Amino acid sequence: MTPMDPDIRNKVPTAPAAGHRPGPSRRPLRLGLDAGDRDVLALYLFTRVSLLLTAYCTAWLFPRDPESHDPGAFAEVVGRWDWNHFLHIARDGYFPDDPAARPEEWDNREAFFPGFPLLLRALHPLVGDWTAAGLLVSLVAGAVAVLALGRIARLHLPQVADAHRAVLLLLVSPCAVFLAIGYTESLFLAFALPAWLAALRHDWRLAGLLTACATTVRVSGLFLVAALLVHFALTARRRCELRRLPWLALPALPPLLYSWYLYGHTGSWMAWKHAQEQGWYREFHTPWDAWSTTWNAAFDHGYTAPYALMWQAELIAMCVGLVTVVLLARARRWPEAVYIALSLWSLGTSYWYMSIPRATVLWWPLWIGLACWTLRRPRLSTAWLCLSVPLSAVLAVTFFSGRWAG
Incomplete structure (x- = not known):
């Protein structure tokens, strides 16, 4: 494969629905911002303001006490569910001396x-508020992530302006709210997407270092490692490149160190996995059992309506993921197919589906593929946005009002 010069990207033909694997480039990652990057950042900031407005209105429309004349603290609106776990870890550690x-x-x-x-712990002394620190991390990390996504999309789409479509589709996706709150999605993408971009340019050292940062944030980083290894196997052509392979072992170090730390306190190397099993029923079940349990939870009226709707969203997200993997495989984009397939296997083999809609914001091949698909079919672009934007608003209100959103 010949290197792709940025000056001739506009001559690259439009990719199919899943897109072609882009040609590698030896050029280093560009740190400066061009006009396209600035447009991406403007789009990003506008959507942040939109979510902030949604949170503000939700606080007033759905206070905890329906008779209240006060919406309550803003931190209570944006700091829900998993945020409390991150807050407790940052403030008290994993194993605090004080049982209280x-x-x-x-x-x-x-x-x-x-x-x-x-x-969070490092930023808190500077910011002075835990919730503000979490929002700041997601705000900055999300900006890095969308810039990297835009640059990856340029390798698949014929015009720079068309690459913005992938960013837009992500930022108005149904679960885009998780990119704006104190969760790990934005921080993970801020490492994972530049790592993938570095790998496309055959900068394996930078790819390994950034992926190591990603594996400190989420176990999903190991799925990215698998994708990088497949990409390395398919694209490495020279003996000098083979000497770069050990850099792709570096991302295994953070999970090993974390497991070692947990072993010292619990006596189990897999304490993090046992915690998932105890708290979220993530013990192994066959894929068909997980589907059946989730289907029953969604449609057998055993749960309240808001929870049943979330289970329905889990089923839809699983179907979207499976279709995406099939399309990526048909387009011979094996690394990206492996990345999403491992994510689906991890989330689809527990007692029931949980957090699959959230995981879609981490599937950058999905948003680039949709951008390619809708670029050739403008009416589908309009139809998709008409469906996605309301769902994004509904799930944002669901989260901010404490009604759960996956």
């Missing part, structure tokens, strides 16, 4: 990797 710092039996904080809480 961990009184709840359901507090399985070992399930969460330390990258995000460590960053």
Whole structure:
């Protein structure tokens, strides 16, 4: 494969629905911002303001006490569910000396990797507020992530302006709210997408270092490692490149160190996995059993309506993921197919589906593929946005009002 010069990207033909594997480039990652990058950042900031407005209105429309004349603290609106685990880890550690710092039996904080809480702990003295620190991390990390996504999309789409379509589709996707709150999605993408871009340019050292940062944040980083190894196997052509392969072993170090730390406190190397099993029923079940359990939860009226709707969203997200893997495989984009397939296997082999809609924001091949598909079919672009934008707003309100959103 010949290197892709940025000056001739506009001559690259439009990729199919899943897109072609882009040609590698030896050029280093560009740190400066061009006009396209600035347009991406403007789009990103506008959507942040939109979500902030949604959170503000939700606080007033759905206060905890329906008779209240006060919406309550903003931190209570944006800081829900998993945020509490990250807050407790950052503030008190995994194993606090004071039992009062961990009184709840359901507090399985070992399930969460330390990258995000460590960053919160470092920023808190500067910011002075835990929730503000979490929002700041997601704001900055999300900006890095969308810039990297835009640059990856340029390798698949014929015009620079068309690459913005992939960013737009991500930012108005149904679960885009998780990119704006104190969760790990934005921070993970801020490492994972530049790592993938570095790998496309055959900068394996930078790819390994950035992926190591990603594996401190989420176990999903190991799925990225698998994709990088497949990409390396398919594209490495010279003996000098083979000497770069050990860099792709570096991302295994953070999970090993974390497991070692947990072993010292619990006696189990897989304490993080056991915590997931205890807190979120992530023990292994066959894919068909997981589908059946989720289907029953969604449609057998055993759960309240808001929860049943979330289970329905889980089923739809699984179907979207499976279709994406098939299209990627048909287009011979094996690394990206492996990345999403491993994510689906991890989330689709537990007692029931949980957090698959959230995982879609981490599937950058999905948003680039949709951008390619809708670029050739403008009416489908309009139809998709008419469906996605309302769902994004609904799930944002669902989260901000404490009604759960996956």
